[in-house]
Amino acid sequence: MFNTLDDLDPEQRVLVRLDLNSPVEDGEVQDNRRFDRHAETVRELAEGGHRVVLMAHQGRPGGDDFVSLEQHAAILAKHIDRDVQFVADTFGDEAIDAIESLSAGEVLLLENTRMCDEELPEEAPEVKADTEFVQTLAPLFDAYINDAYSAAHRSHASLVGFALELPAYAGRVMQTEYEANSSIATREFDGQVTMVVGGTKATDVIDVMNNLGDKVDRFLLGGIAGELFLRAAGHDVGFDLDGMDFFDDQWEANRETIESLLDERGDQITLAADLAYEDDEDERAEITVSDIDEKDRAYLDVGTETVETYDHVIRDSEAVFVKGALGLFEDERFSAGTVGVLRAISETDCFSVVGGGDTSRAIEMYGMDEDDFGHVSIAGGAYIRALTGAPLAGVEVLTQD
Numbered sequence: 378m379f380n381t382l383d384d385l386d387p388e389q390r391v392l393v394r395l396d397l398n399s400p401v402e403d404g405e406v407q408d409n410r411r412f413d414r415h416a417e418t419v420r421e422l423a424e425g426g427h428r429v430v431l432m433a434h435q436g437r438p439g440g441d442d443f444v445s446l447e448q449h450a451a452i453l454a455k456h457i458d459r460d461v462q463f464v465a466d467t468f469g470d471e472a473i474d475a476i477e478s479l480s481a482g483e484v485l486l487l488e489n490t491r492m493c494d495e496e497l498p499e500e501a502p503e504v505k506a507d508t509e510f511v512q513t514l515a516p517l518f519d520a521y522i523n524d525a526y527s528a529a530h531r532s533h534a535s536l537v538g539f540a541l542e543l544p545a546y547a548g549r550v551m552q553t554e555y556e557a558n559s560s561i562a563t564r565e566f567d568g569q570v571t572m573v574v575g576g577t578k579a580t581d582v583i584d585v586m587n588n589l590g591d592k593v594d595r596f597l598l599g600g601i602a603g604e605l606f607l608r609a610a611g612h613d614v615g616f617d618l619d620g621m622d623f624f625d626d627q628w629e630a631n632r633e634t635i636e637s638l639l640d641e642r643g644d645q646i647t648l649a650a651d652l653a654y655e656d657d658e659d660e661r662a663e664i665t666v667s668d669i670d671e672k673d674r675a676y677l678d679v680g681t682e683t684v685e686t687y688d689h690v691i692r693d694s695e696a697v698f699v700k701g702a703l704g705l706f707e708d709e710r711f712s713a714g715t716v717g718v719l720r721a722i723s724e725t726d727c728f729s730v731v732g733g734g735d736t737s738r739a740i741e742m743y744g745m746d747e748d749d750f751g752h753v754s755i756a757g758g759a760y761i762r763a764l765t766g767a768p769l770a771g772v773e774v775l776t777q778d
């Protein structure tokens with residue numbers, strides 16, 4: 378399918394695209410699992426005696442998180458336990474000098490690719506390959522390695538241009554993410570396949586059901602998206618708290634599609650039987666969905682009975698995929714749904730994939746161990762695209778002959 382590091386000749390000059398895009402608080406780049414994951418690829422290349430030049434982006438021009446990658450170099454160095462040189466230049470003379478001075482086994486990080494004007498506009502790979510950025514850097518290397526699965530939905534120069542100019546390979550993160558996230562569409566499982574879908578966006582859930590409806594036996598719903606399905610099933614839910622705007626626009630735009638999905642796939646879809654809310658004493662309280670007779674409060678989690686049902690379904694499954702949280706898990710009072718399904722997955726030996734930036738954060742937040750899951754994706758937008766069958770430009774250029 379694509380070439381990997383196993384296919385790379387020894388002692389190459391390699392140009393590697395990572396995704397180190399990170400939260401930035403008060404100008405300080407926050408360490409996160411993207412560093413840890415990409416460290417595996419970088420370490421393997423450095424230990425293999427290659428000259429390793431890294432590219433990555435941070436934020437977008439105009440945003441508070443659009444900063445230099447100098448701090449990223451220091452954080453990555455801690456993860457790979459070797460020096461990571463940094464040059465504050467993308468493809469000018471300073472960058473070229475630093476690249477040419479690199480010795481075997483050394484690692485250099487170039488400046489934020491989005492500081493280069495030719496990086497961002499979304500254009501065809503052939504157009505990107507023709508930029509001065511790509512045309513200047515490509516001749517300095519023997520191979521291009523794309524490890525940035527979580528940015529692979531962007532047709533930017535550093536993600537699609539170099540693959541047309543150099544022998545191209547998938548890094549370890551690209552390889553692992555691609556295999557796991559596509560497995561629901563490509564693998565045959567012997568037993569029941571379950572998909573937990575929640576989060577805030579109804580269109581994500583609709584697109585996933587339309588794309589994977591024939592692969593998934595049971596969809597377990599929750600979150601804002603789950604409430605929109607409950608509303609289509611005739612329940613008075615979907616109340617926006619002051620200052621929030623989750624429901625009405627989504628309802629207008631998607632009501633008919635959700636109703637027809639419930640008609641056509643009703644047997645596969647399990648909706649919450651009870652929901653949780655904040656009572657007058659600020660405590661968690663619960664109500665059975667069939668007892669709701671007025672749309673007068675926001676629901677922030679699925680209820681205990683629903684968690685039990687979902688737990689049983691998961692423990693009977695051969696494979697479980699998760700997209701989106703079942704409640705406002707950042708608040709411990711409303712974490713039972715999201716944590717309940719994740720804990721059930723972690724305690725069984727089913728094949729599992731958990732994705733979405735927010736949902737996978739719950740694993741860490743509630744003291745679960747990533748090793749108890751088949752795969753925890755570091756991708757947000759690229760993960761949902763994989764589940765909905767949309768192409769990833771950065772993967773497509775790697776898989777071309």
Ligand SMILES: Nc1ncnc2c1ncn2[C@@H]1O[C@H](COP(=O)(O)OP(=O)(O)O)[C@@H](O)[C@H]1O
Nearest residue numbers: 576577600601676677701704705733734735736
């Ligand atoms: N009932 C709810 N009310 C308010 N927020 C919710 C509710 N259910 C889920 N959420 C929020 O949805 C967010 C996750 O949504 P989304 O970004 O769509 O999913 P993902 O985890 O895949 O990135 C979480 O941060 C969670 O707090």
Ligand SMILES: O=C(OP(=O)(O)O)[C@H](O)COP(=O)(O)O
Nearest residue numbers: 396398527528531756757758759
């Ligand atoms: O963090 C990223 O995507 P994500 O927020 O979907 O996980 C990628 O680095 C892509 O960044 P972008 O959405 O600014 O192009």
